[in-house]
């Protein structure tokens with residue numbers, strides 16, 4: 553690469569995240585967040601019950617310059633102060649990703665500063681570094697987001713080993729789909745969690761996949777379908793929908809499965825620390841159950857603040873700062889990769 557990357561301890565990075573329905577720009581110095589601006593498109597997509605990709609791309613395009621300026625202003629720095637530009641280049645919606653990647657490339661070119669491409673899930677994992685300045689690998693990370701459910705051994709910065717993953721729906725996706733059949737607004741996770749507070753988690757018994765099997769993979773399409781079938785059955789009988797009980801029983805099934813597999817992964821990996829990542833990690837029931845189960849085993853838990861669980865630029869900036877320090881610089885031919893796999897990055 554053209555750029556000489558000096559050994560910067562805590563590089564000042566501007567990070568752009570546009571992989572789904574949040575236009576977010578952050579300024580970080582290593583793990584320290586100086587600004588984390590988030591322009592959410594949720595109110596627009598709520599009208600359609602889910603993310604409309606074409607609308608997402610257009611809204612990112614309209615928002616990105618303003619959010620960059622807002623982040624710089626909040627951080628109190630100028631573009632010339634930056635050590636690098638980080639951007640999510642996958643996985644995600646291709647048009648949405650391209651908006652951020654193009655903006656980042658334009659900035660990097662104009663400023664003649666290094667460009668770093670960040671894997672979105674690596675960003676979610678790095679939210680834990682932002683949350684806990686003392687956290688260092690190795691640890692086990694349960695990534696539970698809208699599109700992913702991964703059990704990842706974080707062996708070092710940028711060095712991952714996948715222990716288990718969903719074979720169908722992601723946990724967040726199941727929350728979103730169940731919310732829809734229960735008539736609850738998008739995004740489904742927070743709506744289901746709220747409805748579940750008034751419900752009985754034992755009212756319905758939904759299936760838990762892969763009981764008795766040796767692997768650590770997940771499957772959430774069975775529980776989702778069971779909820780849909782129950783809703784249809786109740787509709788056919790003209791019975792009122794017990795939304796709170798259905799939400800609570802569904803949430804209990806998902807949380808139970810996530811905690812159970814994480815405990816098994818702890819036993820196999822002998823890790824002494826677990827971190828949570830992704831939007832579903834904001835779920836209070838999951839946080840509480842995981843904390844209780846792990847502390848009974850003497851295992852520490854790190855959980856990002858809710859704003860760092862869902863998509864945000866700060867997590868991308870933090871992951872980007874580590875890649876920049878490692879000299880992992882992208883060329884100006886960096887492209888969006890909608891189905892980028894999480895592999896060891898550097």
Ligand SMILES: Nc1ncnc2c1ncn2[C@@H]1O[C@H](COP(=O)(O)OP(=O)(O)OP(=O)(O)O)[C@@H](O)[C@H]1O
Pocket residue numbers: 571572643644672676696697698699700723724725727728739740741742745830831832833834835836861862863
């Ligand atoms: N309190 C909550 N309880 C359960 N699920 C939640 C909660 N808050 C958010 N979610 C879920 O988290 C998901 C959004 O998280 P995130 O932003 O990490 O996903 P994404 O970026 O769309 O997907 P990915 O990161 O896999 O590309 C949605 O599915 C949403 O319903």
Ligand SMILES: [Mg+2]
Pocket residue numbers: 672676697698830831862863
């Ligand atoms: Mg995400």
